[in-house]
Amino acid sequence: MILPTIEDFENAKEDLDNLSKIVNSQTQVVVTRTGAAKKTLAGLEANYLMTAINGGLWEGGQTFTAYNQYMVHNGIAYKPKAITTLPYTVSITPDHGKVEVTGGLTKEQSDKRYSLIFENVATLKAFEELAAGMLVKTQTYYVGTGGGANYLIVTSINYGATPDGDFDFYVGSENNLVAVLIVDGVLNLAQGGFIPAKKEDWSDFFEAAFAKSKTLYSKFVAGKFLISRPLNIPLDGKVDLNLCKLGKTDSFISNNVNTIIQFTGSNGVVAGIDGSDVVAANEKLIGFNKGIKNCRERNCRVPLSRFLRNEGVLNDNVSETLNSLVPQYGENSRSRTKKVKMQIDTSKTGGSGDFRRVRYIPSIMRLTHVKVTDTSGSPDFSFEVIATQGDLRAIYSKARGGSNIDQAIDLDYIHEDFDDVLQLRLISYGAVGTTFDIELTYEYEQRCNEQVAWFYSSEHDFLKPHKSNALTHALGVRGAEYRCYINGLLKVTNITPLRKKNANHNWPYVTVPVLAGTRDASKTTELKFYLNYSAAQALRDGVTHLKVRLQDAPAIKCTVINGWLSQAYDDAPNVHLSTLGEQPSIEVDISQTSIDESQGYILMIPLDRKAMQQGALQMQANDFNFFYLTFYQNLTEHLPIEWNDEWSFQFEFIRQPELV
8 A cells, every 4th residue: 555645745735725726716817736727716707607798788889808798789688709809899780790699697687688667658758867778678558558568778860760659669858769679579569559549540550560570469459440551461471460350540541452451472371350340342351462472361350242352363372261161162172972061041931931042063973861950940841852954853852741851862863964953942831930951962973084173065064043934943044145235235145055066176166146236336245154163163173273275266355254153043032143252354365266276275264262262152042153254345455256256165174284
């Protein structure tokens, strides 16, 4: 065993003495027994413990001399980066190549960043002893409300503009200082005093809010917020008002598309706006600038007829409200099992309450289940499903009885020669106003390929809801329609489409009739096609475009009106026409097409899913739902649709046109 020497004891004592100096000395360096210089705790703290300079307030011209020093700008503490050469003199705002955010502040240091705490904004505005660079807090915006916030005090010169007065505002009586709201991501509108009675016009407020943050939020606040111009949602802008009500001032100035809220940039969100009292008959609550993408509406309130301005272009802008309203149309487009659901109210009793409703169902299908429920709980009714082939023919019937219908069936009865329309006839013997739930389940065979969901094959694919028979059963007129003026009076003529067996590749065609009298050349002309393809079916099929092909047709220069309409037949119990599914019109200028052009001229019309959704929701009792395609000569520069003009055509509703 080797025993320690006196020298070992002396070295140990010296090491202990040096250790004591490292812990307790106020000097930054101690020289050890071996001659090495070691930092003391005081030296380490000097290098690594965060230390404020200039009282912790950022100011241009201040100099960092150590890497553990910091100053606060706009509520955020910055220190020099390790790559920055010291000393470093800062500018008015942080240079992020030279400084970085530090999280090394103690709680005491963090709390000290905020020099004063005020009860509300009014007391902050009135305070005369503020200085540039100070960070202050408010507990509320107005007395007794929420909206407490953090502010940085800057000079008016450094601010460089007139503050908006809501989020940033002058403080003190000289207007030489501005309190700048510090926003961390989402802007709570309460921090700008979002209370209806406080302003007569909130238009500037929303504009200033989007200048502070791209994401705006408010809890529900009772009352109505009035605006004098449309609310524009910028690029990446998001606003959620939790069903706060929007209103218009008497001096409201509309935009050129008559919308109250307009997406002017992509990637926007509008949520929780109650516009039930703000939208006039000629207006829509929400619209979209041309070409913007990926915008979403969610949980807004307004009558359906005044909800969205359809875009008429292929787009990925979505209404989650419409999505939630039409779940029955959101089934897999490849699925062959479908359901038609509806609810009706009878208006009469004693066997005279004869209710008929028309619904589109594919002409090649098998009816597999019928369910009819009297919601009163005391059923007393008869029910028929009727198809037409010249005469009316019941394909399913249930005689009068005291029970509801919930019956699995197997009726492979309808074939291509039948109309693509089923009439539902319900005779109620119960009380007036009885409500019935009707649900039909069917399976259909796809008659088209994966890209083409529907195409014209015969006059049965046209559906004009203008006629009815003596029994008031709806009978759609099969054919196109020509309109012109003769001697000042509108003349409406049905045209039966034909096919040329040995010419123009067997395309279908219509010939504009030669009518008695002289056409008024100063008046409009129209050629209308009512395509028997409903908005609900379009949603199920997932179509993206209507492909219009014209061959052996005259030069065409006109307006093309298009979209899904819902219309009751003439003499229906409730005469009705709805154009909620209509898309914006298109101007076309088409050269004459030759009989030798096998493909013809192709006009591709993009379809807006939101228009389909609104079209599916717009149906009322006894309605036909169809796609309305009208070539309309109504402008001076347009070419009239002349008598004896021949139009060869083909119509296809398709998916993903690049694959067709």
